[in-house]
Amino acid sequence: MAHTYLTTEELSSRIKYDARTIRQCLKDAVLFEGVHYIRPFGGRKILYIWERVEESMLEGAAAHDLIGHLE
Template sequence: MAHTYLTTEELSARIKYDVRTIRQCLKDAVLHDGVHYIRPFGGRKILFIWERVEETMLQGDAAHQIIKNLQ
């Protein structure tokens, strides 16, 4: 299965959330390492797997509720 890998900036443009919100609120709370994103070659760079992110959004995980609870 082919995957679409996105940088944080590219994901931000697709889901209309600020890059900082993705990094500080969604990553590891809603989007999990090894499921929704990877760190290729053991590096620091993060690549999000679009198909997994989209699937989670469509399942009704309310990211805005999680963000609201973190504030």
């Protein structure tokens, strides 16, 4: 399966969120390493997997996921 890899700035353009918001609020809270993004070759650069991000956005957060974060 082919994936579309995006930088933070490219993802920002697609989902209409500021790149800073993605880095500070969404990364590791809603978008997880190994699921929504990768660090190719063990480096610092982050590439988001568009298909997985889009799938998560369309599904939305389940209520039990949100409650689990509050406990």
